[in-house]
Amino acid sequence: MKIIGMHIYGYGQLDNVKINNIRDFQLFFGENEAGKSTIMAFIHGILFGFPTKQQSELRYEPKHNTKYGGKIIVLHEELGYAVIERVKGKSAGDVTVSLEDGTMGGEDLLKQVLADFDKSLFQAVFSFNLQGLQNIHQMNGEEIGKFLFSAGTLGTERLSKTEAVLQKELEARFKPGGKKPLINEKLLALQSLNGELKKASAKNQEYEALIEKKEGLQQEIVEIHGLLAGINDKIDKLKEWKKIQSFVKEEKWTKEEIDGLGEIHFPTRGIERAEKLNQLIHPYNAQVSSIADRIKSLKKELESIKPDPAFLNHESAIVTILDKIPVYEQLKQEKQHCEMKLKELEDKLTTIKERLHLPLDEEEIFSINTNIFMKNQVEMVSKKGQKLIEVKQELENRYQEEKNALEEFEKEIRAAESQIFSKQERERLESEVNGGHDKKSLEIELDALKDKIEFYHLATKRNKDTMASLNNQKKIQFFTFFLVLIGLALYSFLTKQWVLLFLSFLGFILIGTLMTKSTGQPKENEVNQTLNRLIEKEKQIIQKLKSAEYRNISFIEEQLKQDNHRREQLQMLKIKVEQQHNQYDKVISKFEEWEAQAAENKEKLLTISRELNIPEYIAKSFLLEAFQLIEQSKTVSREKRQVLDRLNQITLEQSKIVNGLEVFANQFLPRESLDLQNTAYLLRTKLKEEHEKQIKFQEKRTKLTDLEADLQQIIKERQHLQEEFTKLLNEANVENEQQYYELGTKAEKQGKLVERLEDIKKQLQYSTLHEAERENLLQIHNCDEIINKCNDEALNLQTHLKKLQEDQASIKYEIQILEEGGVYSNLLHQFKQKKFELEDAAKEWSVYCLAQDLLLKTVEKYKKVHLPRMLAKAEEFLFFLTDGSYHKIHLRESGTGFLIERMDHTLFEANELSQATTEQVYVSIRLALATTLYEKYRFPIIIDDSFVNFDSRRTQKVMELLKQLDQNQILFFTCHRHLLQYFQKENIISLNKGIVQIIS
Incomplete structure (x- = not known):
């Protein structure tokens, strides 16, 4: 089955999105939050149903669209084209399937299209993402192998998790020899109860009779307790009455007194409130009189301290001109400094003219060009001239050195030629060396043989002494062990410990074997044979030296070696002479180059001296110094002009300050001729005095306003208190203050009686006797x-x-003797209850045990029947992905792990591989699972960015492998741009925040 198109009505952020012409090797590319995960969830949701609200998966319901769902167009191998549409409805959505021949249906037809695959199995086999690889990284060494095996069986790690859960449940219920598991605890408790039950059964009849008698006595005791309780209750009530009798009588008298006073209407706490109001009104009267006197006094003070408004109106101008007094002093100091600076500049100009010694005035100096270009030319010409002088000196030194070196080499060559052999003499010596034998080499070999023979003699003697000592020590050790074994054998025979006796016999056999081996002689024959060979060889060399005539030619060979060395030195000298000639010629050519550069630099120097009006004799030696003096002269002249301009500005600013100060002094100060500082001081003092007057005037005026406001407030408060007192008289319904206080006395008496009545009621409320x-x-x-x-x-x-x-x-004691740790009926009930609980726990344990057995049998059958074919395919994929580095995946003989074989036949457990290689093994197993065990279900393989940890080479290999899987459609989702190179442009769908675009 292949997905060839989809129309998303509304799913997450995707709204009315159509994707057509989905290829067999299709890439969905987009940045984060572009909609990749949403499209993957959409495919799973349309095929297998939307996630329910109870599930942890996201439902991707649209936030801004009422439509929820969409449709997928698929091409089925048997049914042809089919359209699967699912929209919002029941918890998983309402689905409609339309086939090419017009057949339509719902969930049943969809199961036929999907070959009864559910969502979990589909995701386990044909859909995998980065989470599967991350699970590998989070596991320890023992878990990785089981995880890979589980991925090869179910596509996920569920198999290994199921096995671990079953084993944990079994161990939590029962362990052989354990105490804490549930079944072990119940078995121990049942055994203990069984023993107690047998003891209690024999005394059961006597026990029942005593129990009946005990119950009769208990009933009679209860009746007597009831009678005693009634009598005690009556006594308690009589005693309680004795305590409260006086309070009850007082309560009755108080109620009669209150009724006698009648109904009184008087304000609550009326006397207290009236007295308090009188106390408040008297201080207010005194305050009104005091504040009125203070207001009159303040008004007189305000008239005496009123400030001068005309002076304060010019305050900002006066402050401004006063703030300039320090500036005037600074200008005065600056003027003195400028005058000194002007004198320094004139002296400096005089000094520069004397040093320059040229008949040039100030204007002519300003007309001379001293820009950056001219300065650069002067510096370059001066530096070039200095450098030419240094180069000339260096060339002269080098010329003399090269000439001396050449003459020295020629002398060495003549001396070396006189020391070597002539051609005829050398040929004669070489023929003598080639035709003779070397006596010295035979003598050296003879000396070496003598040393070896002496070494073997000493070694033979030392070995004999060592072996004799070792044999004696071993005999003593063997004899000691032999005596110990005899004692052990006698002890085991007497105590009938046959295993120990058998071990003793084995010890005898072992000691005998070791003694036989240790008594063998050392390998002396081999050493003697070697020694004889060396002695024979020594005789042959001595015979050879005596029987032939040898000549010692070492001297001739040494002479030839020296001659060869001299010839090599001569050859090297000739090469050096040739190199020295080249160096000599180079120095001559350098002299010619220097002369040309010197002439060119002289021409430039003359041109510059004419432009600067400098005589030629000065320019040749002091061009740069003259230029710098002209430049300094121009700089000092400019600075002199700036100082003169600043002096004029200072004089003008001083005049403005003096004139401004005189205007205000003539207007507000007495007509006296004062200097600048005194005038400023008087103006500042007057300004301060007027400010102080203004501040005091404002303070007094503010205080007057506050007092007037306080007076009005106090008058209002006094009036309010008087009104409150009048309200109290009206509330008491009296005409004057005397009547008010008389009525208050009666109200106070009635209040005390009411309070006493309340106290009595509080005393009586804790009594157990009610009013009746x-x-x-x-x-x-x-x-x-x-x-x-x-x-x-x-x-x-x-x-x-x-x-x-x-x-x-007495009866209880007899029952206790009979019970002896427990009643028979209770023990029998407990025994049956524990037995029932044990049976339930055993049934639950057997269920888990049976489930574990079925799981292991299923895994074993899978390992023998289906797994080999899947492993063969996985090995093929792994060999391709690793470029042949790993080529075999072996199943462990026991357990559920894998062993990976490298090309050098080294076996690795899964946890011993690198992270990237482990991921390659995982990918190989997952792809092999989809293409072998589930090969007849050609569903699309959906991959979500599972190769982000691969380097470029591994990524290229896995992409090539995916392209080879032509039986299944590949839908690849990624956000990594470097993966685009592995897909053709027409196979790339670009996602951008819900916008779908096919790259072309």
Whole structure:
């Protein structure tokens, strides 16, 4: 089945999106949040149903669209073209399937199209993403192999997780020899109850009779307790009445007094409120009189401290001119400084003219060109001239050095030629060396043989001494072990420990074997044979030296070597002479180049000196110094002009300050001739005085306003208090203050009686007697007599109760003796309950045990029947992905792991591979699972950015592998731009925030 198109009505952020002509090898490319995950979820949702609200998966319901769902056009191998449409409806959505022949249907027809695949199986086999690879990174070494095996069976790690869960559940319920598991605990408890039940069964009959007697006594005791409770309750009520009798009578008298006073209308706390108002009104009267006097006094003070408004109106101008007084002093100092600076500049100009010694005035100096270009030319010409002088000196030195070196080499060549052999003499010596034998080499070999023979003699003697000592030590050790084994054998025979006896016999055999080996002689024959060979060779060399005539030619060979060395030195000298000639010629050519550069530099120097009006004799030696003096002269002249301009500005600014100050002095100060500083001081003092007057005037005026406001406020508050007092008189319905206080006295008395009544009620509210009982008890006059009669009756009942309790204690003791740790019926009930719980736990354990057995049998069948074909395909894929570095995947003989074989036949467990290689194994197994075990279901393989951890080479290989899977459609989703190169342009669909575009 292949997906050839889709129309998304509304799904997540995608709204009315159509995608047509989906290829067999299709790429969906887009940045984050472009809609890739939404399209993948849309495919799963249309084919298998929308996620329900109870599931953890996102439903991708549109936020701005009422339409939810869409349709997918597929090409089925058997049914042809089919349109699968799913829209919002029931929890998973309403689906409609339309086939090419006109057949239409719902979920049943969709199951036929999808070959009864459910969502989980489809995602496990044909859809994988980065999460599967991340699961590998999060596992330890033991879990990786199981995860890969589980991925090869179900496509996910569910198999390994299921197996671990079953084993955990089994161990939580039962362990052989364990104590904490549930079944182990229940077995131990059942065994303990069984023993107690057998003991209690024998005494069951006697126990039942005692129980009946105990219950009868208990019933009678309960009845007596009831009678005692009634008598005690009556006694308690009589005692309580004795306590509250006086309060009840006082309560009755107080109510009668309150009724006698009648109804009084008086304000609450009226006397207190009236007195308080009188106390407040008197201070207010005193405050009104005091504030009025203070207001009159302040008005007189305001008239005496009124400031001069004309002077304050010119305040900003006066402050401005006063602030310039320090500036005037600064200008004065600056003027003195400028005058000194002007004198310095004139002296400096005089000095420069004397040093330059040219008949040039100031205007002619300004007309001379001293720009950057001219300065650069002067510096270059001067530096060039200096450099030419230095180069000339260096060339003269080099010329002399090269000439001396050449003459020295020629002398060495003549001396070397006189020391070497002639051609005829050398040929004669070489023929003598080639025709003779070297006596010295034979003598050296003879000396070496003698040293070896002496070494072997010493080694043979040392080995004999060492072996004798070792044999003695081993005999003592073997004899000691032999005695220990004899003792051990006798002990085991007497105590009948046959295993220990058998071990003793083995020890005898072992010691015998070791003694046989240790008594063997060392390998002396081999050493003697080697020694004999060396002695024979020594005799042959001595015979050879005696029987032939040898000549010692070492001297001749040494002479030839020296001659060869001299010839090599001569050859090197000739090469050096040739190189020295070249160096000599180079120095001559350098002299010619220097002369040309010197002439060119002289011409430039003369041109510049004419432009600067400098004589030639000065320019040749002091061109740069003269130019710098002219430049300094121009700089100093400009600075002199600037100083003169600044002096004029200072004089003008000083005049403005003096004139401005005189205007205000003539207007506001006495007519006196004062200097600048005194005038400024007087103006500043007057300004300060007027400011102080203004501040005091404002403060007094503000204070006057506040006092007037306070006076009005106090008058209002006094009036309010008087109104409150009038309200109190009206509320009491009296005409004057005297009547008010008389009525208040009666109200106060009535209030005290009410308070006392409330106190009595508070005392009586804690009494256990209610009001009706208190009315009845008022008729009783002798409570003590009734209380005594009740006490006598209670004493009789307690005496009888005590006898019954003693009988009950005796029966309880007998029952306790019979019980001995538990009642038979209770123990029997507990035993049956524990047995029932054990049976339930055993049934639950057997279910998990059966499930584990079925899972293991299923896995074993899968390993033998289906897994080999899948592994063969996975090996083929892995060989391709790793460029042949890994070529075999072996199944473990036990367990659920894999072993990976490298080309050098080294086996690795999954956790021993690198991260990238482990991912390659995982991808190989997943693709092999889809193309072998599920090859007849040719569903699209959906891949979501699963290769982001691969380098460029691994990425290229996995893309080539995917292109080879021509039986299944590949839908690849990615946000990585470097993967675009592996897809043709027509096979790329670009996503941009819900906008679909096919790259062309």
